[in-house]
Amino acid sequence: MxxxxxxxxxxxxxxxxxxxxxxxxxxxxxxxxxxxxxxxxxxxxxxxxxxxxxxxxxxxxxxxxxxxxxxxxxxxxxxxxxxxxxxxxxxxxxxxxxxxxxxxxxxxxxxxxxxxxxxxxxxxxxxxxxxxxxxxxxxxxxxxxxxxxxxxxxxxxxxxxxxxxxxxxxxxxRPLYREALQGFLRGLDLDEDTRRRVDINPLRVLDDKRADVQKQLVGAPLLRDHxxxxxxxxxxxxxxxxxxxxxxxxxxxxxxxxxxxxxxxxxxxxxxxxxxxxxxxxxxxxxxxxxxxxxxxxxxxxxxxxxxxxxxxxxxxGVTLDLPATTSVFAVPIGEEARRRLFGVVTELRKAGVATDFAYGGRGLKASMKAANRSGARYALVLGERDLAEGVAQLKDMESGEQEPVALDGIVEKLSSRLA
Known part of the structure; x- marks a missing residue:
């Protein structure tokens, strides 16, 4: 701390x-x-x-x-x-x-x-x-x-x-009302600070929240009558x-x-x-x-x-606002080459207006997926070395648990459409 x-x-x-x-x-x-x-x-x-x-x-x-x-x-x-x-x-x-x-x-x-x-x-x-x-x-x-x-x-x-x-x-x-109010307030049992306020700005006394003052204000002249x-x-x-x-x-x-x-x-x-x-x-x-x-x-x-x-x-x-998720897609790379390629995909997703985060720090798959879950993202986008060789990434729906391969060059279009 x-x-x-x-x-x-x-x-x-x-x-x-x-x-x-x-x-x-x-x-x-x-x-x-x-x-x-x-x-x-x-x-x-x-x-x-x-x-x-x-x-x-x-x-x-x-x-x-x-x-x-x-x-x-x-x-x-x-x-x-x-x-x-x-x-x-x-x-x-x-x-x-x-x-x-x-x-x-x-x-x-x-x-x-x-x-x-x-x-x-x-x-x-x-x-x-x-x-x-x-x-x-x-x-x-x-x-x-x-x-x-x-x-x-x-x-x-x-x-x-x-x-x-x-x-x-x-x-x-207001001057006529001020005069009438001052006359009323000067007859009350008020502390010195409040009595000073009566002379300077008597309307402020009406705003006094203290119970003993409010009790004495019953019967005070009203502005509407003046x-x-x-x-x-x-x-x-x-x-x-x-x-x-x-x-x-x-x-x-x-x-x-x-x-x-x-x-x-x-x-x-x-x-x-x-x-x-x-x-x-x-x-x-x-x-x-x-x-x-x-x-x-x-x-x-x-x-x-x-x-x-x-x-x-x-x-x-008890009102809870319906707030948009700060992250829609969480990208998880496995391996250095996949990391470089997936970072480029993340950049393109962000340019397309898709809120995307990235698993930084070289964490393993398990830790990265926990981070994806904590982020509140709807989708996790996982790219490993085998996926990279096949030109696909694994797209996991974090709500349903369903997972599907998506062509790397089609990810931006697919996610932009799904999240529109």
Whole structure:
């Protein structure tokens, strides 16, 4: 065993389970690719100020969880704790919003980092697939993203998830609600840290998961009672579009999410089989974020879905993905001349798109056939000196046990046809 281990709160993805993670990423991205979203990739670290402005200086992410450091050149950087601010920064830097085709629709996949107390479903290094639609204020865009996430989860076989939906209002109506909420919260028995939050961002108190705080929040003012007419109409249309699409959702008046940039539509995907870490993804509209990070007014909406928690949700439901075998053919040479000839056949099979592995290391027939069996290959292709003299190889079906000689110059065509 190595002297070193993965850092606390992190994990290694290794075969065969890593194939499930790849399949989840592909399933989430597939409906996005089919809906006009282009792939974007940003650096794993950014200027600290990008997250301080975008995510919110008072959020736990920025104050407690962000991995920040100073470079030798004096730059203050941070490992990215979330994806939206980075993607928006990249779009603004490249002037994608000036190309004249709004919204700019982007999707991404990558690793993110937060210094949190490690527990099942909450890691210091985690993987997400996200989508952002930048530069358009349209209820249909909000509905589109929720529908695409719903499609992604269902394509994986998930059924026991719920969609929570709320509206956070906008700069016109939220100040009035903020004032009413602060008045209510100041009358509660809260700890010093939470009282500070009441002054800075009272909506974050609604997101407090502690039972003693939630008990005191009964009777708190609700955002829906303070929405302006424009926000009410906008939210009503989002709800109607989801209903028309057959996507079920639950109204959750206390849903605020953990980031400061959200406005109007906010939503969360939760799975009841995951215990306290029930959120498998979420997002919302962030109409003011572009201006917060120095850009023009660009109303936008997006979400991020956790790959790790989606895998846990699959496990909770007992869903096993139908994953293709990593190896379809396992080639076993017997003798040096056969080894050279069979390696050439393997190369041609791979060029033809047939997933093929080779018995390396000069193992004997028995050990090589055990390796073929462990690989999960459908066929073993065995070539010995006598076979070579006759111009054939032995093709064994690993499921039925049947074996037949196949002409060496016809192997690629035969296997390509069988495995098509």
């Amino acid at each position: 190595s002297t070193f281990q993965a850092p606390k709160g992190t994990y290694d993805l290794l075969p065969p389970s890593s194939a499930t993670y790849l399949a989840v990423r592909e399933a989430i991205s597939a409906p996005l690719k089919n809906s006009g979203y282009g792939y974007v990739e940003t650096p794993g670290f950014e200027n600290v100020e990008l997250f301080a402005r975008g995510v919110g200086e008072s959020t736990d992410i920025v104050t407690k969880e962000m991995y920040a450091f100073e470079t030798k050149g004096g730059d203050r950087l941070a490992l990215r704790p979330e994806g939206t601010a980075s993607v928006l920064r990249a779009a603004l830097e490249a002037n994608l919003h000036k190309a004249g085709n709004l919204p700019v629709k982007l999707w991404y996949s990558g690793s993110y980092y937060r210094y949190e107390r490690p527990q099942k479903g909450r890691y210091r290094h985690f993987s997400q697939v996200g989508a952002e639609a930048i530069g358009a204020e349209d209820p249909a865009l909000d509905a589109e993203l929720i529908i695409l996430a719903d499609q992604a989860y269902r394509s994986l076989g998930l059924r026991n998830f719920r969609i929570l939906l709320n509206s956070l209002g906008d700069k016109e109506c 929405l302006c007419d424009a926000c009410k109409a906008y939210h009503s249309e989002v709800r109607e579009l989801l209903t028309a699409a057959g996507v079920a959702f639950e109204d959750d008046e206390k849903l605020v999410r953990g980031l400061d940039y959200y406005t109007r539509t906010t939503f969360e995907f939760v799975h009841d089989g995951l215990g306290s870490q029930s959120a498998v993804g979420g997002g919302g509209r962030y109409d003011g974020l572009s201006e917060m990070i120095g850009g023009p007014a660009l109303p936008s909406v997006g979400w991020a879905l956790g790959v790790d928690r989606t895998v846990l949700a699959l496990e909770a439901e």
